[in-house]
């Protein structure tokens with residue numbers, strides 16, 4: 513087992529203090545991973561509460577990224 517990998521990452525919501533596990537946010541359990549590397553994030557609920565304007569921007573960026581045409585599809589062929 514390689515020992516260079518970080519033991520475990522825990523994302524903590526800076527707004528409500530919940531932690532993220534497999535994409536779901538829930539209340540932290542004491543001592544669940546004492547060696548974890550902690551990083552701060554913001555859960556979707558707090559984004560809506562704290563940054564209502566950012567939600568709209570994020571949704572628009574997601575929509576545009578999905579509907580954007582492939583950049584490599586330029587018409588560079590010569591007839």
Ligand SMILES: [Zn+2]
Pocket residue numbers: 525526527528529530554555556557558559
């Ligand atoms: Zn939160």
